[in-house]
Amino acid sequence: MSSRLNWRTSCRPRNLHLWYGLAALPLLASTTAHAVPAYARQTGSACADCHAGAYGPALTPYGMRFKANGYTDTDGNGFKIPAAMQITGMRTVPTQGQSTSQLSEADLYLAGRISDQIGGYVKVQSTNGGDNKFNTQLSDMDLRFVAKELKFGGKEATIGVTVNNNPGFSDPVDALPAATENGPPTVSGTLLNPSSSNTLAHRVIGASVYALYDNDWYGEIGTYNSLPTSMQDHLGYSIAGDPGKLSDTGYVRFAYMKDLKRQFFSAGLVGLTTRRQLPRTGPTEDVTDLGYDFTYQYLGNRENILQLAYVNILERRRYATTPLGALPGLVAQPNGSVHDQTLTLSYTFKQSYGVVVSHLVSSGTHDIVRFVPYGDPDTTSNSYTLFWAPFGKDDSFTSIANLKLAATWFRFTRYNGSATNIFGVDPESGAVITDARDLDAFLLSASVAF
Amino acid sequence: MSKWVTGRFIHAVFITGLLVGWMLALPVARAGDASAGADVFKAECAECHSTKEGRNKKGPSLFGVVGRTAGTLPGYAYSDAMKQVHWVWSPEKLHDYLSQPARQAVPGGKMKYDGLSDPKQLEDLITYLSTAH
Numbered sequence: 001m002s003s004r005l006n007w008r009t010s011c012r013p014r015n016l017h018l019w020y021g022l023a024a025l026p027l028l029a030s031t032t033a034h035a036v037p038a039y040a041r042q043t044g045s046a047c048a049d050c051h052a053g054a055y056g057p058a059l060t061p062y063g064m065r066f067k068a069n070g071y072t073d074t075d076g077n078g079f080k081i082p083a084a085m086q087i088t089g090m091r092t093v094p095t096q097g098q099s100t101s102q103l104s105e106a107d108l109y110l111a112g113r114i115s116d117q118i119g120g121y122v123k124v125q126s127t128n129g130g131d132n133k134f135n136t137q138l139s140d141m142d143l144r145f146v147a148k149e150l151k152f153g154g155k156e157a158t159i160g161v162t163v164n165n166n167p168g169f170s171d172p173v174d175a176l177p178a179a180t181e182n183g184p185p186t187v188s189g190t191l192l193n194p195s196s197s198n199t200l201a202h203r204v205i206g207a208s209v210y211a212l213y214d215n216d217w218y219g220e221i222g223t224y225n226s227l228p229t230s231m232q233d234h235l236g237y238s239i240a241g242d243p244g245k246l247s248d249t250g251y252v253r254f255a256y257m258k259d260l261k262r263q264f265f266s267a268g269l270v271g272l273t274t275r276r277q278l279p280r281t282g283p284t285e286d287v288t289d290l291g292y293d294f295t296y297q298y299l300g301n302r303e304n305i306l307q308l309a310y311v312n313i314l315e316r317r318r319y320a321t322t323p324l325g326a327l328p329g330l331v332a333q334p335n336g337s338v339h340d341q342t343l344t345l346s347y348t349f350k351q352s353y354g355v356v357v358s359h360l361v362s363s364g365t366h367d368i369v370r371f372v373p374y375g376d377p378d379t380t381s382n383s384y385t386l387f388w389a390p391f392g393k394d395d396s397f398t399s400i401a402n403l404k405l406a407a408t409w410f411r412f413t414r415y416n417g418s419a420t421n422i423f424g425v426d427p428e429s430g431a432v433i434t435d436a437r438d439l440d441a442f443l444l445s446a447s448v449a450f
Numbered sequence: 451m452s453k454w455v456t457g458r459f460i461h462a463v464f465i466t467g468l469l470v471g472w473m474l475a476l477p478v479a480r481a482g483d484a485s486a487g488a489d490v491f492k493a494e495c496a497e498c499h500s501t502k503e504g505r506n507k508k509g510p511s512l513f514g515v516v517g518r519t520a521g522t523l524p525g526y527a528y529s530d531a532m533k534q535v536h537w538v539w540s541p542e543k544l545h546d547y548l549s550q551p552a553r554q555a556v557p558g559g560k561m562k563y564d565g566l567s568d569p570k571q572l573e574d575l576i577t578y579l580s581t582a583h
Contacts, residue, residue, distance in 0.1 A: 044507040049497045062497040075508055076527035076560075262493050301489040302496070394500050394507075 047392030082112025487578025
């Protein structure tokens with residue numbers, strides 16, 4: 001299926017590897033992390049102070065404050081080199097296709113503070129595409145300029161600017177799909193979902209101004225523009241995934257975050273709107289995302305930590321064109337919507353052993369022309385992860401580096417609008433029929449960050 | 451009353467007063483629950499402090515803090531404000547400091563903490579800190 005919203009859709013999807021690749025994206029992403037040992041060295045904190053499982057990406061309230069303060073907090077003990085590395089080995093066992101064991105990813109983090117007002121997070125990711133051919137890309141980038149410990153009405157505030165390449169990554173709660181890398185697998189997802197085809201993630205550059213007031217209230221407003229295709233290619237991204245030319249793009253994020261020390265909860269809203277031309281010389285479509293999210297953490301004395309997060313994003317589209325369908329009389333809808341939802345529950349014991357369960361749903365309005373062959377893009381999946389991160393606590397062998405061993409089961413119950421024969425293959429043709437569960441996979445991964 | 455009895459009475463009061471004063475000065479003689487205090491420490495303090503000797507984090511190690519002069523732990527970069535308070539972290543001083551916002555207790559200090567309002571948790575915490583030596 002073409003990933004471009006405005007083009008006439010083909011009758012039968014081509015390139016099954018693309019489908020598996022799309023399905024696998026969150027599998028790979030969810031086992032990597034944003035835990036950065038450079039931050040631990042800079043602050044003197046243990047990994048577990050900012051990340052409940054001592055490895056990330058989910059943040060504790062302390063970690064959220066560190067992020068909102070522009071990654072600049074320090075233990076005051078001199079300059080620390082703001083660099084860290086992560087290496088991941090993975091064994092992938094798909095239901096269909098070959099199992100692989102390989103060094104899957106090597107990451108370089110340039111992350112830390114330059115001064116009390118300037119800090120950042122930059123991840124350069126090198127991914128094994130098979131046969132030990134590594135593709136190096138600029139992954140998430142979030143550069144901050146902050147003014148901390150301001151006083152308004154007797155309350156403390158931080159005001160900052162973030163320059164970043166992934167809408168939602170700057171979220172202090174770390175709940176939005178760009179931050180969790182756990183947006184639902186999808187055939188046609190929202191702008192804010194990095195799993196969507198022609199995603200904005202890493203192919204745009206933008207800036208927002210934000211404020212954190214009285215530790216509880218967060219607001220951010222900004223804009224993005226897509227990178228030239230030559231720059232996307234230079235940064236390691238195929239131009240086939242170009243998000244298009246963007247104009248009138250606005251991003252907003254509001255959140256109420258309450259840290260009660262033994263518990264934490266937050267409620268937030270997010271919005272992203274743009275006018276997109278894809279292809280870049282083509283007509284313009286209007287796309288607007290509006291979402292809300294809730295998180296809750298039980299922290300207690302950190303022996304047993306429970307985290308719950310729900311993100312719901314609705315996207316309204318006014319398409320640029322209304323292509324005709326394969327059969328006479330069929331015309332694509334001029335407007336439509338898609339809907340991405342993620343519910344994640346995680347339990348961590350002694351900040352070392354954990355289980356993470358996610359329920360991921362991507363759905364959309366019925367359109368027999370745009371979503372072939374069933375007219376629905378609906379995709380439902382679940383992931384179950386068990387992990388062990390033995391280090392990264394104050395009383396560990398090391399508090400500022402860690403190892404994470406994880407086993408993840410990924411299960412699809414629906415893909416491309418169906419549980420069975422998801423590509424609508426003619427059974428009489430002799431071609432392989434693929435059901436949603438044929439996309440299931442099991443992953444074993446070992447990551448070390450130092 | 452005879453002079454002998456009066457003298458004995460005064461002697462007894464004096465000895466009792468010495469004993470009570472000594473017990474109150476003993477850092478380990480706290481009414482709180484150290485085990486519960488360890489939990490309070492993990493929830494309220496452990497992000498920035500450790501009770502391990504020599505382990506400074508965003509805040510200084512609290513190993514042996516009870517009885518220590520404020521702002522004097524070697525190897526930690528205190529704020530000027532904390533270096534100038536010149537008080538000893540007695541249990542009473544800790545009680546006073548921790549029951550209010552840290553920047554109210556020491557204006558210009560680095561510590562960001564809103565204070566602990568629950569008196570039992572505060573007592574348990576100080577008792578726990580008294581055991582970290």
